[in-house]
Amino acid sequence: MSGVESWAWWLAAAVLLCAPVVHTALIEFVMFRIGAGAAALAAGLGGGVVLQFVVFLATTVALLLFVRPIAKRQGRAGSGVRHGIDALKGAEAVVLERVDEHDGRIKLKGEVWSARALAVGQVFEPGERVSVAEIDGATAVVL
CATH class of the missing domain: 2.40.50.140 (Nucleic acid-binding proteins)
Structure with missing residues (x-):
């Protein structure tokens, strides 16, 4: 599989991960999308398949561990508004x-x-x- 084909597949995966975000509003899918985008960038720069998966996993796991808790706290803080x-x-x-x-x-x-x-x-x-x-x-x- 050439580098161009790999990045296109990763980019397609990132685009397909938009659908669950729109329908469920789960921020985790955004993090998977960013991971797929990072893997597409690694593929576009000529990285091998193993490197692409490592970049995808490392980016996604880092976002889930560090950004997700902050985003969840922010979501709860805004729920105190009465309507x-x-x-x-x-x-x-x-x-x-x-x-x-x-x-x-x-x-x-x-x-x-x-x-x-x-x-x-x-x-x-x-x-x-x-x-x-x-x-x-x-x-x-x-x-």
Whole structure:
């Protein structure tokens, strides 16, 4: 097998490793892709088949050992961001219309929401600040 053919095969392997990355978002496939790219470079520079496999394995293993843990930590660090309803829980709001256990209106994050008090008998008057305990459908339950 000539050097040109070897690098073409490695390059094809690198391209084929794109598909799992797109469908699964597993970073490990990116590392295999980079390893295949390094092996293609070794083949293009005239390295033998054994050297190509050594370069592929060394590059992939190094990336898996050193880069993967860092990437995993970064992925977990970003997961602390709350979205949607979860982002509204614990938020502060201003009472616009009297809020009791049945109904009322608040201004929450710039939007007017229907609201009701969490505790029976609890009443909030206009202008008071309340905290959102939970979201029940389109109603904020406040305390």
